[in-house]
Amino acid sequence: MVEPALIKAAQAGDREALVSLLREIEHQVYRTAYYLLNHEQDALDAAQEALIRIYTKIGSYEEKAQFRTWVQRIVTNICIDKFRRKRPSVSIDEHELVFQARDNVEGEVLSAYAAEEIREAIGKLPEHHRTVVVLRYLQDFSYNEIADSLGLPLNTVKSYLFRARQQLQVLLHDYQKGGVRG
Amino acid sequence: MNCEEVMELMQRHIDGDLNAEETSRMLDHVGHCPDCAAMLQRLTNLSRGLEQLPRVVPPYSLVDAILPQLGDWETEAAGAEAAEEQVVTAPRARRAARKRSEWIGRLAGVGAIAAVVLLLLIGGPNFLPMGSADRSKEAGSDLNNDRITTKMAGDNGSPAASSSGANMGDRSVTTDSPVTFGASTSPEDEPSASTKKDVGTNPGDPTSPHPDRNAAASPSASGDQTVEPRASADAQEKGPHVPSTNPVTPPPTAMIMQQPPDEEVLSPDGQWRAVILEGLFQLFRTDDGTLAYESPSNGGKRSGIVWKEDSSAVTYTYVDADGNKSFRYVDVSELKEKPAP
Known part of the structure; x- marks a missing residue:
């Protein structure tokens, strides 16, 4: 949570405050970009673009919106724009995440789907569904916060989210039935 | 209550959006409907999986990476926003460079060091910008430490890592279960820290290929x-990341809820996207993805999107709850719906 005082100082032209503020949101911005674009380099580019835009537009942020929804609006717009332009070449395999193995048998029972399967499945969703899922789960946004970020009606957010989960569930279920997991 | 209604309840349940009465209605149904019980289990698993997706962090500090650019912005940003485009593209020669070192000097801490380190790393010593010698001096002994870290990161084959300071022991879950790209250190954002001396303590085994x-x-x-x-x-x-908000539910098994596919038609000029989703007609601007228009949710069915050739309007077929069919017309300049002319 970014301190309102920090935002005010940044808006008032305090450059150090603005840079501090960018550091606070850097990771959340990148996380959204990463899961929307499913591509490390694209995500790095998009996140930097978003931070620069936030830097230059901080004056236009109004307090009636939550700061983090304002930030996410900027980064999601940039990402949507990016993957519309280069959709066919978006790849999840080029830059794989490296996951640290953890001995956690209990966790294994609890969670039926592997992170990577989920990530791949998210990549198959239509862009708005994908965006809603990412904001819901990677930013822990409420329905209302998602609606604010994306400028969508609340009901639309819900129907995107519900539909996205249904699609994911079908994709992952098919994947499991495909026997890949033994 | 039929399964479709229960589906919505289950979805909302996963988001913690049900009151006690709705929850018990849902559970009543799930208790005697194996299909819905299975679906609930699958949705719950899915949701838990989504919650546990790794909180990825960038392999280097993005703010450090853009700091030099931000310096260039400074002279303009205060004034006109209109100058924006210019600023992005044009590196301002001396004036900006001097200004930049002034304010980077003020930052004095991690940021400046990291910027230098980043430049070193990317461009090698020959790439040092004007005035960086001063900055290095300011940075003093810290720089040496940073160099060491940088080298380590480089040796592990992560070319773009800037590793500003490499303080690893902070709040981030990624420290426990590092999800890093390659083996670079991932400095957390710590805005005000001015010195970072505990260098090179990346705990997790740098993950192998x-x-x-x-x-x-x-x-x-x-x-x-x-x-x-x-x-x-x-x-x-x-x-280890298990966000707390969503309640967890038990029982298991399977049901296929296949919804009819959406209609989605781009306008001929590519500026609009008309969509039919779950009975509603929606119109999006393609440039920023915003919703420009949505039909009233008055039930009935909508289908058959057709654009006018000049992209000025879109029509679709609406069948109301009584089965009366009509053609609707949405003019994109007005964003209002009316009966088709």
């Missing part, structure tokens, strides 16, 4: 080969 991945990605027909790597891939997914 992806041996498991390959095996998992190409499951062969022979059983043994696939089972092992899969199992370890399963173990890998467990981030």
Whole structure:
């Protein structure tokens, strides 16, 4: 949570405050970009673009919106724009995440789907569904916060989210039935 | 209550959006409907999996990476926003450079060091910008430490890592279960810290390339080969990160809820996207993806999107709850709906 005082100082032209503020949101911005674009380099580019835009537009942020929804609006717009332009070449395999193995048998029972399967499945969703899922789960946004970020009606957010989960569930279920997991 | 209604309740349940009465209605149904029970289990698993997706962090500090650019902005940003485009593209020669070193000087701490380190790393010593000698002096002994870190990161084959300071022991879950790209250190954002001396303490084994991945990605027909790597891939997914908001639900099994596909038609000029989703007609601007218009949710069915050739309007067919069919017309300049002329 970014301190309102920090935002005010940044808006008032305090450059150090603005840079501090960018550091606070850097990771959340990148996380959204990463899961929307499913591509490390694209995500790095998009996140930097978003931070620069936030830097230059901080004056236009109004307090009636939550700061983090304002930030996410900027980064999601940039990402949507990016993957519309280069959709066919978006790849999840080029830059794989490296996951640290953890001995956690209990966790294994609890969670039926592997992170990577989920990530791949998210990549198959239509862009708005994908965006809603990412904001819901990677930013822990409420329905209302998602609606604010994306400028969508609340009901639309819900129907995107519900539909996205249904699609994911079908994709992952098919994947499991495909026997890949033994 | 039919299964479709229960589906909505289950979805909202997963988001913690049900009151007690709705919850008990849902559970009543699930208790005697194995299909819905299975669906609930699957949705719950899915949701938990989504919650546990790794909180990825960038391999280097993005703010440090853009700091030099931000310096260039400074002179303009205060004034006109209109100058924006210019600023992005044009590196301002001396004036901006001087200004930049002034204010970077003010930052004095991590940021400046990191910027230097980043430049060193990317461009080598020959790439030092004007005035960086001063900055290095300011940075003093810290720079040496940073250099060491940088080298380590470089040795591990992560070319773009800037590793500003490498303080690893902070709040981020990624420290426990590092999800890093390559082996670079991932400094957390710590805005005000001015010195970072505990260098090179990356605890997690710098993760090796992806041996498991390959095996998992190409499951062969022979059983043994696939089972092992899969199992370890399963173990890998467990981030310690379990966001708290959503309640967890028990029972298990299967049902297919296939919804009719959406209609989605781009306008001929590519500026608009008309969509029919769950009975509603929606119109989006393609440039920023915003919703420009949505039909009233008064039930009935909508289908058959057709654009006018000049993209000035879109029509679709509406069948109301009584089965009366009509054609609707949405003019994109007015964003209002009316009966088709």
